[in-house]
Amino acid sequence: MADHNSFHFLGKKTIRKDGLAKVLGAEKYASDLSIPGMLYARVLKSPFPRARVKSIDVSKSEGMGAVVITFIEMPRIRFCPRLVSTPEATYKDWRVLSGNPLYVGEPIAAVASESEEDAQRALEAIEVDFEVLEPYMNALDSLKGGEGLLHENVVFNEKEIQVENNIACRLEITEGDVQKGFSESDVVIEREFRTNRRYHNQLENKSVLVSPEVDGGVSLWSTSQTIHNTRLLLHEIFGIPVSKIRVHKAALGGSFGSSIQTNTIVPIAVALALKARRPIKLSYTREEDMRDHSSYQMIFRMKLGAKKDGKLQAGELNMIMDIGAHQVQAYPLLGCVVGWWVSLYKLPNLRYVGKAVYTNKVPSCALRGYGNPQTTWATESMMDELAEALGMDPLDLRLKNYIGKGDLFWGQGPTVKSIINSCGVEEILRRGAELIGWENRPKPFAQRGRFRRGIGLGRGYHTSSAGSPIPGTVIDYTGAILKVNEDGTLDYITAMMDQGGGTLDAHAKIISEEIGVPVDNVNVVVADTQTTVYDVNTHASRGVYAGGGVALMVARQVKAKILEFAGRALEAYPHALKIRPDEELGQAVIYAEGLTSKQITLGELASMARVKNWGTIAAVESLRPGSCPPHFTGYFIEVEVDTETGKVKPLKVVAGADIGTVINPDLAAGQIHGGFAMGWSMAILEDTPYSESGDLLNQGMMTDYKTPTTLDLPKLDDFKVFFVETYEPSGPFGAKGIGEGALNPVAGAVANAIYNALGIRFYVLPMTPNMILKALKDRERIK
Amino acid sequence: MKVELTINRRKGIFEVEPNELLINLLREKIRLTGTKYGCGIGMCGACTVLLDGEPVLACLTLAVDADGGEVETIEGVAREGKLDDLQEAFLEEGAVQCGYCTPGFIMTAKALLNENPSPSEDEIRGYLKGNYCRCTGYVNIIKAVQRAAEKRKRIGKQEI
Amino acid sequence: MNINKVDTHIIPFEFEYHSPESLEETVKLLEKYGSEASILAGGTDLLVNMKKRITEPKHLVNIKKIAELNGIVETPEGVRIGATTKLRSIEKSEMVRERLPVLYEAVRLMGSIQVRNMATIGGNLCNASPAADSAIALLALDAKTDIIGQSGLRSIFLSEFFLGPGKTVLRRGEFLTGLSISSLPEGSGSSFLKVGRTSMDIATINIATFLRLRKGVVENCRIALGAVAPIPLRIFRAEDYLKGKAISKDAVEEAAQIVSEDIKPITDLRATAEYRRDVSKALTRDALTISWERAKGRR
Numbered sequence A: 001m002a003d004h005n006s007f008h009f010l011g012k013k014t015i016r017k018d019g020l021a022k023v024l025g026a027e028k029y030a031s032d033l034s035i036p037g038m039l040y041a042r043v044l045k046s047p048f049p050r051a052r053v054k055s056i057d058v059s060k061s062e063g064m065g066a067v068v069i070t071f072i073e074m075p076r077i078r079f080c081p082r083l084v085s086t087p088e089a090t091y092k093d094w095r096v097l098s099g100n101p102l103y104v105g106e107p108i109a110a111v112a113s114e115s116e117e118d119a120q121r122a123l124e125a126i127e128v129d130f131e132v133l134e135p136y137m138n139a140l141d142s143l144k145g146g147e148g149l150l151h152e153n154v155v156f157n158e159k160e161i162q163v164e165n166n167i168a169c170r171l172e173i174t175e176g177d178v179q180k181g182f183s184e185s186d187v188v189i190e191r192e193f194r195t196n197r198r199y200h201n202q203l204e205n206k207s208v209l210v211s212p213e214v215d216g217g218v219s220l221w222s223t224s225q226t227i228h229n230t231r232l233l234l235h236e237i238f239g240i241p242v243s244k245i246r247v248h249k250a251a252l253g254g255s256f257g258s259s260i261q262t263n264t265i266v267p268i269a270v271a272l273a274l275k276a277r278r279p280i281k282l283s284y285t286r287e288e289d290m291r292d293h294s295s296y297q298m299i300f301r302m303k304l305g306a307k308k309d310g311k312l313q314a315g316e317l318n319m320i321m322d323i324g325a326h327q328v329q330a331y332p333l334l335g336c337v338v339g340w341w342v343s344l345y346k347l348p349n350l351r352y353v354g355k356a357v358y359t360n361k362v363p364s365c366a367l368r369g370y371g372n373p374q375t376t377w378a379t380e381s382m383m384d385e386l387a388e389a390l391g392m393d394p395l396d397l398r399l400k401n402y403i404g405k406g407d408l409f410w411g412q413g414p415t416v417k418s419i420i421n422s423c424g425v426e427e428i429l430r431r432g433a434e435l436i437g438w439e440n441r442p443k444p445f446a447q448r449g450r451f452r453r454g455i456g457l458g459r460g461y462h463t464s465s466a467g468s469p470i471p472g473t474v475i476d477y478t479g480a481i482l483k484v485n486e487d488g489t490l491d492y493i494t495a496m497m498d499q500g501g502g503t504l505d506a507h508a509k510i511i512s513e514e515i516g517v518p519v520d521n522v523n524v525v526v527a528d529t530q531t532t533v534y535d536v537n538t539h540a541s542r543g544v545y546a547g548g549g550v551a552l553m554v555a556r557q558v559k560a561k562i563l564e565f566a567g568r569a570l571e572a573y574p575h576a577l578k579i580r581p582d583e584e585l586g587q588a589v590i591y592a593e594g595l596t597s598k599q600i601t602l603g604e605l606a607s608m609a610r611v612k613n614w615g616t617i618a619a620v621e622s623l624r625p626g627s628c629p630p631h632f633t634g635y636f637i638e639v640e641v642d643t644e645t646g647k648v649k650p651l652k653v654v655a656g657a658d659i660g661t662v663i664n665p666d667l668a669a670g671q672i673h674g675g676f677a678m679g680w681s682m683a684i685l686e687d688t689p690y691s692e693s694g695d696l697l698n699q700g701m702m703t704d705y706k707t708p709t710t711l712d713l714p715k716l717d718d719f720k721v722f723f724v725e726t727y728e729p730s731g732p733f734g735a736k737g738i739g740e741g742a743l744n745p746v747a748g749a750v751a752n753a754i755y756n757a758l759g760i761r762f763y764v765l766p767m768t769p770n771m772i773l774k775a776l777k778d779r780e781r782i783k
Numbered sequence B: 001m002k003v004e005l006t007i008n009r010r011k012g013i014f015e016v017e018p019n020e021l022l023i024n025l026l027r028e029k030i031r032l033t034g035t036k037y038g039c040g041i042g043m044c045g046a047c048t049v050l051l052d053g054e055p056v057l058a059c060l061t062l063a064v065d066a067d068g069g070e071v072e073t074i075e076g077v078a079r080e081g082k083l084d085d086l087q088e089a090f091l092e093e094g095a096v097q098c099g100y101c102t103p104g105f106i107m108t109a110k111a112l113l114n115e116n117p118s119p120s121e122d123e124i125r126g127y128l129k130g131n132y133c134r135c136t137g138y139v140n141i142i143k144a145v146q147r148a149a150e151k152r153k154r155i156g157k158q159e160i
Numbered sequence C: 001m002n003i004n005k006v007d008t009h010i011i012p013f014e015f016e017y018h019s020p021e022s023l024e025e026t027v028k029l030l031e032k033y034g035s036e037a038s039i040l041a042g043g044t045d046l047l048v049n050m051k052k053r054i055t056e057p058k059h060l061v062n063i064k065k066i067a068e069l070n071g072i073v074e075t076p077e078g079v080r081i082g083a084t085t086k087l088r089s090i091e092k093s094e095m096v097r098e099r100l101p102v103l104y105e106a107v108r109l110m111g112s113i114q115v116r117n118m119a120t121i122g123g124n125l126c127n128a129s130p131a132a133d134s135a136i137a138l139l140a141l142d143a144k145t146d147i148i149g150q151s152g153l154r155s156i157f158l159s160e161f162f163l164g165p166g167k168t169v170l171r172r173g174e175f176l177t178g179l180s181i182s183s184l185p186e187g188s189g190s191s192f193l194k195v196g197r198t199s200m201d202i203a204t205i206n207i208a209t210f211l212r213l214r215k216g217v218v219e220n221c222r223i224a225l226g227a228v229a230p231i232p233l234r235i236f237r238a239e240d241y242l243k244g245k246a247i248s249k250d251a252v253e254e255a256a257q258i259v260s261e262d263i264k265p266i267t268d269l270r271a272t273a274e275y276r277r278d279v280s281k282a283l284t285r286d287a288l289t290i291s292w293e294r295a296k297g298r299r
């Protein structure tokens, strides 16, 4: 079906299936679960950013009746908590508990008791003697290596390799002749950018409930974006047979990438459960969660060269990223950063050097966009600067150079290249410009007075999945099971998680659309690792595209079987039968057009199949996407800067997106609303600075991790979202992703808007009132 | 210590320690887990419940201090199997994403509409500023509150 | 902060709970337990500090059962507000809005609706945060604090109440029972302004001003700023400068200059000292200008 105007369900507003439980307060998140007889666990964390445990005495806590584990008795194995890359792209430097903690908050030991209070008291009774070591609180210092190595060696591709200069991993890419490209350019600019180190601040803190089983296995529920990889990791660490580890899905209270990897607390809780032989509940508090994961902080040195007419000739990018104390996915990220960078605009000659550096900070992991928001902020700032240097309209410069339909792009890095088959960039930019009034935007230096306005543009994209025509180093496939019940409903069973975006609702709609059953009749089953086929992860904005893709595959097969059975039942040719969702009957009806006697409901058919022993109508499939088509976004943001306080207000937002066929309009718009809020916050508010002692300055308290409130964002009428019409041939019914593209361009657009208002360019995030006021003062002084 | 609390219209006597927080009494003791912990220090509103009709934070309320009070949690909002207008509106406007903030928002919004049946957008934003949501950017949540207010007006419903 | 002692799910230590119903009983309890006791009012600061283990009282004295501590009443001079009056009640009070508009403006911006439903005015003041919005407004109103202790009642100006962050003049066994505030007089205007990182934040810097004009001349004036010194601060030099002067843009500008010189800000997570100094000038100018405008209208 290519005519996307005739969809029955897609593009129509529906109520999300898990919504009812959520508005009733009945939805169960990992932190809400309990099992009779469970113990409450607490984790002993390193108070020092770098130390060695000389001795640890747990006798007092054990005397209080607590079950205690320390790093000493943990399996000797080093692992990587994220199992998305192939072994030749996976570095392992984590332990369940550590005797050589490398960040404030790193788990050293854990206790479990009958109540959380008892557990906390037992925790306080543990005595530890530390040798405190000099930490590296800055990637550039770390590179110099004056205080020795944080990891002497790490495990790579199952072998120990030496670490040099605290560089966790590096990647260099050259294409074409950069020197030549720059010498042929009329304008060359080079700038340095530094991003913030943000915290996910997902509302649900990391949590796990583990129950030891009589067969030596475990059952567990945790905050996770991947139940199958959790199972495989626990097998790797504890040697429990895979089939005896049962990981259940539990609703996620937001994640934004912070549970792509199996969370730190999960193996700890498993170790406790194995020792205690009792169920263990371990829920982090906010202050613990904030010391558990953060985004990647990046320092970019970027150089771009262009001809007078605006055609880009060459680009060079040096990137150093501070990954904190351990690698979650630093190596694949090095590839992605270059991918994000070179897939926005055509660069005939390019050179990239990326280095990931260990520091004694909270370990970094993906945070919605996986380095793309950072890279795009720098790139989009550069494009505006370049436009100014060339005397061009920034919009035209982008239109001249963007990568679109028919072009090769390598969004998820050099091993994940494919050709773009759908692209709405031009329409996004043109319509957005019109809606915001781009033509009439202020001139950067023209304004006087206290309050100054500016309009900025940022564009971006993200891949939908990490698929590609060849295997590469990223594992990306997903599976689904679909079966028809005797009442005509369908059970859809997938391991894929919904982070809140409504991914699984989109799947249900795709199935409904393909078969012709009412959406209400598709049940999304809350499943586990034993009852599902493998899915790698809900990440890389792949939920709708890849997950929806396999949902469509099983739907097609089930549809074929339905028609085959109906042919038998109605004594008609299967290929001549049709299926319609009958609202009145609340059922799918299979019928031969024009022949009223020849029709049967799906429920009747399934029941007949049972009594006649035809069997169950069902299908199971796996899908590896052959590409990862970009979904494109563009933001036009108008701000007002108070030059007396340095405060920036968002006045107006216009956001356009090309996500292929829109499956769930209000949920897709919801992704953009949330993406904007997160991007705005990234641009002007969020950071996790560290104190002298190497701990978070805010000590994990939300009081000092600021995000915008309801009052700090634009009014309803001042926030316009539009979708352009495209059709992605490789996607289910033409659909692509949206989750990350919704965020990626925002910080760049804000930076450009502030520049438009003040004529001052900022190269550091977040752009705080302090920074803005100081810059204004400095400018006055120079004048 | 013994405290008497009416929770979702049911009176009960509870044995609590002085240091026991209302949030834990609800979540751990009587397994009403709709009230969420988000920050523990009053910054996120996920633990919002109504105490004698007013929105308060269960993470900063001692159970003993609530003695004699009437507590309403998200589990008490739907009556006789029928959703409240706010719950319906949250579904209809797509105001629910991960849903972890939803109970807190609904409780605060319920107090708002009881106090002010036709709030302006600014008033809604002002009233809800202590409820944090990472997913939605608040847009559909504000719309949902507006929609619920309109629904009530249409059917002439007053305070419930 | 010892990170292994903090668990904000719970209050991880035990204490004894008291809920006296009279002032005398309260004084006795406080006298008896001294520094081992903490007064529980709204709890929004105390419980957070207990969770952070900044304070670990062995006795908690809940004063919310004492009826006479709660409420807003009219007095010949103006208004009396009981110590356990909720911020939300102050915000909703017509009397406050009319007679003490600057207090209304400040309280309205404090915390969330939930916090304002819980937090009390007395608790807010006794917490002695240098940034407390309510304190700044009350300083501009020259409020008086009523204190009770074993030796009876005493009353002092709020401007003498604070000694440092978290420190007040309250002695062992003493506690705050309420505030006495005079209504804004004829010909006067006041205003409150605040800069925070978001709309739900402790002030990065805040200010309240009060001006009384007679025929265009400043007859009386008060200027108070928060988050610029160890205590909520009156800037007497700027007040004295304005008193007796004909109000003018230049006079306002000069007062703002004095304010920016006399404050003693520090650099913290919220802002640098330099930022606070710069912004104090703009805020003072704005606040005085608004007060001036309002004074013209209030006859």
Ligand code: FES
Pocket: B036, B037, B038, B039, B040, B041, B042, B043, B044, B045, B046, B047, B048, B057, B058, B059, B060
């Ligand atoms: S958990 Fe109570 S306000 Fe965040």
Ligand code: FES
Pocket: A203, A253, A254, A500, B095, B096, B097, B098, B099, B100, B101, B102, B132, B133, B134, B135, B136
């Ligand atoms: S819907 Fe996820 S935090 Fe609000």
